[in-house]
Amino acid sequence: MAAIAEKEPVRKNYLLACLEGEEFKRVFKALEPVEFELGHVIYEAGDKMDYVYFPTTAIVSLLYIMEDGGTAEIGIIGNDGLLGVSLFLGGDSTSNRAIIQSAGMMCRMKPADLRKEFKLGGRFQDLLLRYTQALITQISQTAVCNRLHAVEEQLCRWLLLSHDRLDSDKLVMTHDLISNMLGVRREGITIAAQKLAARKLIKNTRGTIEVIDRQGLEDASCECYEIVNSEYNRLLGRGISRTFA
Amino acid sequence: MAAIAEKEPVRKNYLLACLEGEEFKRVFKALEPVEFELGHVIYEAGDKMDYVYFPTTAIVSLLYIMEDGGTAEIGIIGNDGLLGVSLFLGGDSTSNRAIIQSAGMMCRMKPADLRKEFKLGGRFQDLLLRYTQALITQISQTAVCNRLHAVEEQLCRWLLLSHDRLDSDKLVMTHDLISNMLGVRREGITIAAQKLAARKLIKNTRGTIEVIDRQGLEDASCECYEIVNSEYNRLLGRGISRTFA
DNA sequence: TCGTCTTTGTGCGTTAGCGCACATACGGTG
DNA sequence: CACCGTATGTGCGCTAACGCACAAAGACGA
Numbered sequence: 104m105a106a107i108a109e110k111e112p113v114r115k116n117y118l119l120a121c122l123e124g125e126e127f128k129r130v131f132k133a134l135e136p137v138e139f140e141l142g143h144v145i146y147e148a149g150d151k152m153d154y155v156y157f158p159t160t161a162i163v164s165l166l167y168i169m170e171d172g173g174t175a176e177i178g179i180i181g182n183d184g185l186l187g188v189s190l191f192l193g194g195d196s197t198s199n200r201a202i203i204q205s206a207g208m209m210c211r212m213k214p215a216d217l218r219k220e221f222k223l224g225g226r227f228q229d230l231l232l233r234y235t236q237a238l239i240t241q242i243s244q245t246a247v248c249n250r251l252h253a254v255e256e257q258l259c260r261w262l263l264l265s266h267d268r269l270d271s272d273k274l275v276m277t278h279d280l281i282s283n284m285l286g287v288r289r290e291g292i293t294i295a296a297q298k299l300a301a302r303k304l305i306k307n308t309r310g311t312i313e314v315i316d317r318q319g320l321e322d323a324s325c326e327c328y329e330i331v332n333s334e335y336n337r338l339l340g341r342g343i344s345r346t347f348a
Numbered sequence: 349m350a351a352i353a354e355k356e357p358v359r360k361n362y363l364l365a366c367l368e369g370e371e372f373k374r375v376f377k378a379l380e381p382v383e384f385e386l387g388h389v390i391y392e393a394g395d396k397m398d399y400v401y402f403p404t405t406a407i408v409s410l411l412y413i414m415e416d417g418g419t420a421e422i423g424i425i426g427n428d429g430l431l432g433v434s435l436f437l438g439g440d441s442t443s444n445r446a447i448i449q450s451a452g453m454m455c456r457m458k459p460a461d462l463r464k465e466f467k468l469g470g471r472f473q474d475l476l477l478r479y480t481q482a483l484i485t486q487i488s489q490t491a492v493c494n495r496l497h498a499v500e501e502q503l504c505r506w507l508l509l510s511h512d513r514l515d516s517d518k519l520v521m522t523h524d525l526i527s528n529m530l531g532v533r534r535e536g537i538t539i540a541a542q543k544l545a546a547r548k549l550i551k552n553t554r555g556t557i558e559v560i561d562r563q564g565l566e567d568a569s570c571e572c573y574e575i576v577n578s579e580y581n582r583l584l585g586r587g588i589s590r591t592f593a
Numbered sequence: 594t595c596g597t598c599t600t601t602g603t604g605c606g607t608t609a610g611c612g613c614a615c616a617t618a619c620g621g622t623g
Numbered sequence: 624c625a626c627c628g629t630a631t632g633t634g635c636g637c638t639a640a641c642g643c644a645c646a647a648a649g650a651c652g653a
Contacts, residue, residue, distance in 0.1 A: 167492040170571050175495045177488045192481035193474055194583050198575055199488065224467055229438060236437035239484060243422045243444065246491035247412040250420045250531040254610075277630060286495040288611060293631060309619050309630055326415050330443055338439050498639075522600065533641060538601060554600055554649050595653085602647070609640090617632070623625095 115159035117183045133216035145201040155187035155217050160207030162268045166200045175286030178241045181268025190214045191221045233338045240334040248327040255295040259324035272314045360404035362428045378461035390446040400432035400462045405452030407513045411445045420531030423486045426513025435459045436466045478583045485579040493572040500540040504569035517559045
């Protein structure tokens with residue numbers, strides 16, 4: 104594990120951290136760290152993807168853009184996962200945009216290296232597939248949540264998902280950006296954020312939302328957060344060592 | 349291909365129809381046809397899955413049930429796909445219910461057989477992974493559609509997706525059931541269906557909706573149908589022969 | 594043919610969220 | 624420190640969809 108010191112941040116990505124021995128060495132050699140700023144677009148809908156990305160400190164938002172300009176987020180990817188499942192699923196592109204929601208680092212890998220390692224069918228493949236299912240759960244829950252829950256509950260869910268993937272309690276994020284993610288009006292977020300602030304769950308300042316009462320936020324959230332979260336743990340937590348072969 | 353005659357309907361499933369030679373023979377041997385009635389629950393949220401299912405004439409609906417009893421569909425699976433991606437993704441269960449939306453046949457396969465064949469990394473694996481991406485697209489589009497589009501547009505989308513997976517123009521389906529799928533009020537479906545009937549796009553009788561003007565329905569639908577549809581074609585259409593290795 | 598159950602139709606009042614139009618306030622820059 | 628662009632706060636009227644209550648009309652068996 105001497106090599107880790109060189110590109111230390113690699114281990115901050117959960118999937119990469121699960122690898123060991125020769126497998127880790129091979130993957131590690133193929134990785135390249137890159138830094139991203141808030142708002143940077145990694146790829147647009149329909150773009151052929153050039154890399155798969157393993158976030159270490161950055162957070163990525165998967166955003167759909169409709170014909171009329173309306174937007175809605177379908178998933179959040181942090182250091183618990185990877186961006187670019189299409190590259191091993193076989194599509195090479197998706198119909199959404201991937202955009203940096205929180206500045207930071209990601210490790211990228213070329214599609215050819217990814218596929219080569221994936222084809223070996225070891226732990227790496229297992230992890231990637233399990234993560235894919237976790238992502239499906241997240242997207243599904245977003246779909247249901249969009250239909251059935253109030254904006255305020257959804258804001259809680261969104262804040263929690265982001266907070267989990269962040270070192271800090273401060274989310275650098277305007278109401279306007281959040282409204283794009285949740286697919287609602289900017290004013291709707293302002294109102295909801297005010298209510299949460301009144302209940303001392305968050306602190307609401309210009310361009311930043313600070314999480315004050317994490318537990319309170321969880322209580323105020325719809326069930327969707329917890330479902331997604333526990334499914335991530337089930338799929339990628341402790342028991343991860345077993346491959347399904 | 350002599351064996352096909354025995355279990356002829358196998359070829360009605362698109363994924364199975366794409367297999368050839370030895371690979372097809374192995375998969376074919378592991379298949380077992382089963383018939384299902386409308387409303388039958390294949391598995392509940394959290395259930396360990398006993399089989400993977402390849403629909404030939406049946407249609408399956410993936411339904412989320414919330415704590416408060418609210419429901420919403422996240423995807424429709426017909427003879428273009430398979431039920432149980434979790435079995436090769438590694439989760440063995442999902443947090444939704446799979447329910448028969450249209451009576452008919454499916455071919456089922458034991459998880460062990462599925463995984464064994466999947467691990468071989470051939471066309472079968474390629475197809476399953478590509479289908480997974482198509483399913484992700486469908487779920488994503490549902491999420492966005494739930495947020496941004498009107499019930500009437502969504503009803504069109506839903507009718508089209510169902511119609512595509514059906515031999516007949518007649519959908520045996522009550523407004524109440526559809527409302528569960530779309531996560532809206534029953535009355536909302538009644539109103540929307542009336543409007544579509546007034547425009548001569550569908551015929552609305554007790555317990556059945558008949559598609560009259562397919563093209564008209566597509567025009568009345570939101571863009572979501574077309575996006576999902578073309579993504580299915582892109583991922584699983586003609587060019588399917590290339591494996592990504 | 595009658596009675597019953599299910600499905601569909603209709604009519605309220607209610608509400609969450611929208612769209613628009615501003616007012617205010619923060620915070621970096623010159 | 625004054626200025627200005629961006630972010631947030633607030634107040635409308637509007638609309639889609641909700642929740643509820645009940646009427647009408649198919650379907651089907653006795």
